[in-house]
Amino acid sequence: MAHLVISEEVRAALQDGRPVVALESTIIAHGMPFPRNIQTALLVEQTVRDAGAVPATCAILQGKLKAGLSEDEIEMLGKAGLHVPKASRRDLPYLVSQGKNGATTVAATMIVAHMAGIRIFATGGIGGVHRGAASTMDVSADLQELARTPVAVVSAGAKRILDLGLTLEYLETYGVPVLGYQTDEFPGFYSRHSGFGVDCRLDTPKEMADLLKVKWEMGLQGGVVIANPVPEQYQLDDVLLEKTILQALEEANQLGIRGKNITPFLLAKVESLTHGESLHTNIQLVLNNARLAAAIAVAF
Ligand code: PSU
Numbered sequence: 001m002a003h004l005v006i007s008e009e010v011r012a013a014l015q016d017g018r019p020v021v022a023l024e025s026t027i028i029a030h031g032m033p034f035p036r037n038i039q040t041a042l043l044v045e046q047t048v049r050d051a052g053a054v055p056a057t058c059a060i061l062q063g064k065l066k067a068g069l070s071e072d073e074i075e076m077l078g079k080a081g082l083h084v085p086k087a088s089r090r091d092l093p094y095l096v097s098q099g100k101n102g103a104t105t106v107a108a109t110m111i112v113a114h115m116a117g118i119r120i121f122a123t124g125g126i127g128g129v130h131r132g133a134a135s136t137m138d139v140s141a142d143l144q145e146l147a148r149t150p151v152a153v154v155s156a157g158a159k160r161i162l163d164l165g166l167t168l169e170y171l172e173t174y175g176v177p178v179l180g181y182q183t184d185e186f187p188g189f190y191s192r193h194s195g196f197g198v199d200c201r202l203d204t205p206k207e208m209a210d211l212l213k214v215k216w217e218m219g220l221q222g223g224v225v226i227a228n229p230v231p232e233q234y235q236l237d238d239v240l241l242e243k244t245i246l247q248a249l250e251e252a253n254q255l256g257i258r259g260k261n262i263t264p265f266l267l268a269k270v271e272s273l274t275h276g277e278s279l280h281t282n283i284q285l286v287l288n289n290a291r292l293a294a295a296i297a298v299a300f
């Protein structure tokens with residue numbers, strides 16, 4: 001594939017038909033503060049390995065779409081942080097033609113994973129329809145990517161900075177299955193609850209893998225959302241969280257923050273307002289998703 005570079009380890013695993021899990025890099029450069037971002041990214045890779053799969057962290061480096069990064073490359077992205085542009089689908093032609101770096105979002109990571117032949121991808125939370133989207137039209141490109149690109153994304157649901165009801169409606173319209181892992185409820189990222197249901201509940205990685213096989217065997221395009229609730233002991237308090245999010249949204253509004261900057265702004269704001277408690281939860285749920293994604297990749 002043009003412009004794609006697959007690491008030796010990932011290439012070998014794919015050739016032998018061994019399980020591989022894709023990982024995103026916006027979460028490293030924009031989603032968590034230095035140095036926890038680097039520690040977490042490396043720990044996520046280790047977690048995937050411990051569960052019997054090969055991690056493929058994806059990014060754009062010097063104009064190459066990369067599937068599988070070295071430790072040095074992960075460190076570089078983590079140190080550069082916000083200096084690395086956030087890269088979604090629309091950003092790829094510019095960054096690649098200019099030989100630049102980019103931190104891939106869920107959407108862009110799905111594209112790179114698909115080019116490389118990787119089917120399973122673990123992250124923290126997916127993007128979605130923003131609150132107030134009726135007037136701003138701010139709908140994450142992640143949702144369109146899920147509609148068109150055949151990669152399964154394991155996440156802890158979506159953050160309550162979004163309108164979860166509209167996000168689920170959008171996914172329904174575009175035919176994207178939303179599966180609950182051992183849950184009937186769509187999880188709200190920091191919390192196991194959101195008040196919204198999933199399309200169906202499956203309790204084992206094997207059943208998840210079977211559903212993915214069948215979907216793609218039937219030639220149905222697009223991805224799948226696999227929603228994996230944060231472990232009970234790391235949940236944050238819902239009421240406090242809603243208050244925090246409203247405060248963060250208010251501040252974003254006052255500062256006129258829009259477009260691709262709104263998600264990283266809200267994430268950082270919620271983190272500082274909860275005094276880092278949300279960061280701990282964020283790390284734990286990503287590790288939990290990495291474990292499940294690896295188990296599904298093994299079963300697939
Ligand atoms: N949600 C999170 N953490 C994140 C993101 C979303 O809880 O790090 C990142 C992901 O990379 C996701 C992107 O793909 O933000 C969505 O950005 P936007 O809303 O601008 O599409």
Ligand code: MN
Pocket residue numbers: 138139140141259260
């Ligand atoms: Mn947006």
